[in-house]
Amino acid sequence: HMFRSGGHRLLRQVAPAASILLTGAATVAVKNSELESQPSGSHDSNIDSADNGSTGSASKPSFLAKRIFFPHPKYEEKDTERDVLNGSRVQVSVDNNAAASLIRPTFEATCRAIRLLSTFIYLTLEYEIFPHLPHYFLQQEEGNEYDEETLQQRTHWEQEVRNYRIQLLLAQEEYTESSYTEKSIQERKLAVHEAARLLGEAEANLLQLGGRNKTHARAAQKLLQLCRDNGGVYIKVGQHLANLDYLIPFEYIETLHELFNNAPVSSYQSVCQVLNEELGKSPEDLFDNFSVEPIASASLAQVHVAYDKISGKKLAIKIQHQGLRETSRGDLFAVFCAARAADFFFRDFSLGWMVDEILPQLPKELNFILEGKNSERASTELTSNDDVVIPKVIWDKTTPRVLCMEFEEGFKCTDIDAIEQAGLQKSDVSKLISSVLHSQVFLWGFVNADPHEANVLLRKHPKKSGKPQLVLVDHGLYKEIDNDFRILYARLYKSLLMADVPKIKSTCEKLGVSKMYTLLSAMLTSRPFDEIIERNKNGGALHTEQKLGGDDRGDKAMIRGYAQTYFGDIIAMLDVVPRQMLLLFKMNDCLRHIDYALGTPPSNSLICAGRVAALAVLKDDMKHTSGYRKMFSIAEYIHLLIRIRSLELFQWCSRAFHYS
Numbered sequence: 068h069m070f071r072s073g074g075h076r077l078l079r080q081v082a083p084a085a086s087i088l089l090t091g092a093a094t095v096a097v098k099n100s101e102l103e104s105q106p107s108g109s110h111d112s113n114i115d116s117a118d119n120g121s122t123g124s125a126s127k128p129s130f131l132a133k134r135i136f137f138p139h140p141k142y143e144e145k146d147t148e149r150d151v152l153n154g155s156r157v158q159v160s161v162d163n164n165a166a167a168s169l170i171r172p173t174f175e176a177t178c179r180a181i182r183l184l185s186t187f188i189y190l191t192l193e194y195e196i197f198p199h200l201p202h203y204f205l206q207q208e209e210g211n212e213y214d215e216e217t218l219q220q221r222t223h224w225e226q227e228v229r230n231y232r233i234q235l236l237l238a239q240e241e242y243t244e245s246s247y248t249e250k251s252i253q254e255r256k257l258a259v260h261e262a263a264r265l266l267g268e269a270e271a272n273l274l275q276l277g278g279r280n281k282t283h284a285r286a287a288q289k290l291l292q293l294c295r296d297n298g299g300v301y302i303k304v305g306q307h308l309a310n311l312d313y314l315i316p317f318e319y320i321e322t323l324h325e326l327f328n329n330a331p332v333s334s335y336q337s338v339c340q341v342l343n344e345e346l347g348k349s350p351e352d353l354f355d356n357f358s359v360e361p362i363a364s365a366s367l368a369q370v371h372v373a374y375d376k377i378s379g380k381k382l383a384i385k386i387q388h389q390g391l392r393e394t395s396r397g398d399l400f401a402v403f404c405a406a407r408a409a410d411f412f413f414r415d416f417s418l419g420w421m422v423d424e425i426l427p428q429l430p431k432e433l434n435f436i437l438e439g440k441n442s443e444r445a446s447t448e449l450t451s452n453d454d455v456v457i458p459k460v461i462w463d464k465t466t467p468r469v470l471c472m473e474f475e476e477g478f479k480c481t482d483i484d485a486i487e488q489a490g491l492q493k494s495d496v497s498k499l500i501s502s503v504l505h506s507q508v509f510l511w512g513f514v515n516a517d518p519h520e521a522n523v524l525l526r527k528h529p530k531k532s533g534k535p536q537l538v539l540v541d542h543g544l545y546k547e548i549d550n551d552f553r554i555l556y557a558r559l560y561k562s563l564l565m566a567d568v569p570k571i572k573s574t575c576e577k578l579g580v581s582k583m584y585t586l587l588s589a590m591l592t593s594r595p596f597d598e599i600i601e602r603n604k605n606g607g608a609l610h611t612e613q614k615l616g617g618d619d620r621g622d623k624a625m626i627r628g629y630a631q632t633y634f635g636d637i638i639a640m641l642d643v644v645p646r647q648m649l650l651l652f653k654m655n656d657c658l659r660h661i662d663y664a665l666g667t668p669p670s671n672s673l674i675c676a677g678r679v680a681a682l683a684v685l686k687d688d689m690k691h692t693s694g695y696r697k698m699f700s701i702a703e704y705i706h707l708l709i710r711i712r713s714l715e716l717f718q719w720c721s722r723a724f725h726y727s
Contacts, residue, residue, distance in 0.1 A: 562574055
């Protein structure tokens with residue numbers, strides 16, 4: 068306690084001075100960036116095209132080298148609808164009067180930087196100093212919350228968790244060792260699954276008894292408080308971290324997931340001020356029946372319902388939180404510095420991949436004109452698919468901080484009660500979501516990188532009885548991948564579905580990942596590589612196991628076991644893979660969350676992705692091959708479809724038998 072109180076005094080004394088220096092540098096960066104000239108058209112799209120078209124491992128781009136553009140609200144040139152559609156914008160210079168408007172944002176950014184630095188120092192002490200102190204210095208205040216019997220049970224299950232983790236590790240090593248012949252493949256597989264099941268049960272029992280890692284739990288709460296206090300960019304970064312299920316401890320995932328549910332809400336006065344600054348009128352002058360309370364709120368904006376004054380159509384008005392644009396540069400710079408400092412202090416945990424790819428994307432989400440363009444392009448590419456709807460943008464009421472769209476009804480895709488009331492099947496929902504999003508990846512190379520459950524809505528299909536229809540909202544974060552990478556990525560997914568280990572290995576090598584190809588495969592499929600090895604030994608036969616209301620704790624424990632065992636390799640691989648793949652990991656994380664919430668096995672997403680990937684490979688082969696190679700590609704594609712249809716028929720029969 069004495070050392071902790073001394074640490075807190077250190078935070079209060081050192082943090083302000085250091086943070087002021089840090090934020091001063093951030094302010095200079097903000098000023099310089101705003102006074103720089105803007106090349107024509109260089110920021111007209113939120114499409115982050117691949118640099119140099121490289122698909123192999125490339126040198127990491129510098130975050131500081133990526134210049135981020137935010138037109139100043141006072142000097143911003145208003146876009147006409149014609150200007151928006153043509154992608155033309157006028158860059159207006161900022162005179163010295165703009166410096167006055169930076170005073171408040173700079174002060175607020177300084178306060179947030181102080182909190183960030185304080186939290187960083189606290190985490191450093193928590194992980195690097197406190198564990199080396201004598202145990203009596205670290206007695207926890209919550210130590211008396213449980214009776215002696217509960218503490219004894221918790222100690223027992225803590226030991227069981229450690230034992231089963233070792234048992235699972237040994238079983239996995241034995242299973243993947245091809246030269247091991249004393250046991251059959253099936254016996255080794257059963258040993259892995261039994262160890263994973265026991266570990267999953269032990270972890271569940273330990274959690275019920277409050278057996279969380281105290282260090283992780285305290286650090287996660289501290290990080291959650293930082294994100295909530297600072298808001299905006301910090302919440303967005305926290306949400307990114309909350310999706311890294313198997314990379315960071317469970318305590319962080321559980322705690323940071325609260326950021327998806329309790330987003331900040333701007334006051335009605337603030338909303339009116341933003342509308343007046345952007346469109347020059349009050350809500351009452353612009354719309355009929357503008358709702359005072361938002362129907363949804365997120366880290367960067369909130370959504371209000373209104374009606375068009377002329378047509379009477381119901382509209383959804385997305386309005387950015389006031390002041391977010393002006394302070395985001397300083398916040399991003401502070402987070403950048405914290406991430407680089409974490410790389411230095413925590414040698415085993417690198418955040419360089421997040422700095423290089425994710426942070427530069429966040430400012431683009433603050434320009435709603437770019438989001439509107441992404442929405443229109445996605446709608447054009449999906450226009451032939453009546454299973455998905457994208458709200459139409461109303462351009463004459465859309466600006467960089469206000470996005471006006473036609474309102475589309477729908478409920479959250481993970482709302483099980485609403486799905487059942489609508490008479491929809493969870494398996495159909497999972498397959499539709501996976502098919503639509505992977506079509507964007509493999510067929511068009513235009514990727515929705517943030518399809519979390521709040522952005523994917525459902526409703527009953529108006530033309531297909533008993534079938535779902537998707538409503539995709541929030542198109543702020545898209546990634547355009549180059550054609551060479553798209554085809555390589557499609558070939559990799561096709562090989563994963565076919566369990567073709569030699570092709571998996573060769574394709575991963577072309578993507579810059581050689582030794583860690585097994586790890587990359589497991590991360591993409593959310594399944595242990597053991598299963599791919601087994602299917603390869605069985606001639607590539609697809610799994611026919613279908614969990615019907617079962618418990619997936621064993622599978623989660625198995626994948627966590629791999630992640631913990633190869634944690635250092637995972638972090639190293641994130642620095643090696645092509646930069647284009649990092650946001651694809653994020654998309655896969657979001658899809659995995661949806662699958663888990665729906666209770667559908669991850670194999671559903673793999674099958675849907677593999678089917679679309681195979682179609683993309685076939686189309687590429689038709690363009691670039693001739694003769695017998697074309698015939699071989701067609702036959703291979705037909706063979707794959709027959710196997711997928713056979714599996715789906717088997718699963719349908721299994722469900723019918725289960726519920727009969």
